[in-house]
């Protein structure tokens with residue numbers, strides 16, 4: 001099993017009225033290699049919180065997160081950072097490309113911490129292949145400011161895939177795109193899921209995007225419910 005969540009709970013600090021608020025209420029989920037799933041749910045239902053816990057960016061109050069069978073609580077921060085860098089790719093609603101770096105430099109950033117040369121060379125090769133694959137092969141030297149929002153978001157997707165992760169976590173990846181660009185990115189996600197056999201968890205408000213992924217869940221009232 002690639003990723004396993006067992007009985008995850010998470011609440012946030014007390015609100016203005018002094019009440020603690022439970023956001024995730026005992027969530028269990030197993031994700032296999034190459035599986036693609038969508039998570040929908042109302043605003044504030046905890047989708048980003050859940051995704052951050054899956055990606056070890058946040059820790060649950062209780063429950064277990066296992067990545068490739070390893071309980072991530074056994075890892076200290078450098079180990080977690082290495083796990084994220086090598087095995088997990090993140091895409092967010094905004095692309096967060098650095099404005100002063102070219103597209104190619106941006107997508108190569110996550111390969112810098114790789115300390116073996118063959119791995120970095122592999123990443124460089126992969127950058128060219130993937131940028132071509134998402135239709136940006138002739139724009140690799142441009143700064144983000146010289147690219148459209150949709151192009152930047154495709155660049156962010158390539159950056160997330162540069163180290164060949166086993167899992168891609170996407171939080172509203174089409175949220176800042178117009179309909180046409182959103183459709184294109186959704187198609188790309190699906191195709192890359194198949195071609196690279198990479199597991200994906202996509203949080204989205206778009207029923208269209210959710211509907212195109214194999215497995216669908218809805219997060220509501222702290223519970224994750226399968227949707228048909």
Ligand SMILES: Nc1ncnc2c1ncn2[C@@H]1O[C@H](COP(=O)(O)OP(=O)(O)OP(=O)(O)O)[C@@H](O)[C@H]1O
Pocket residue numbers: 012013023041042043044045046047048049050
């Ligand atoms: N750092 C934080 N401190 C306190 N409360 C938080 C924090 N982060 C999130 N919350 C609260 O937890 C709840 C879930 O937030 P989360 O961002 O996970 O929701 P979401 O489902 O991703 O919403 P959206 O669809 O609007 O992005 C919200 O009520 C939010 O206000």
Ligand SMILES: [Mg+2]
Pocket residue numbers: 047048049171
């Ligand atoms: Mg969110």
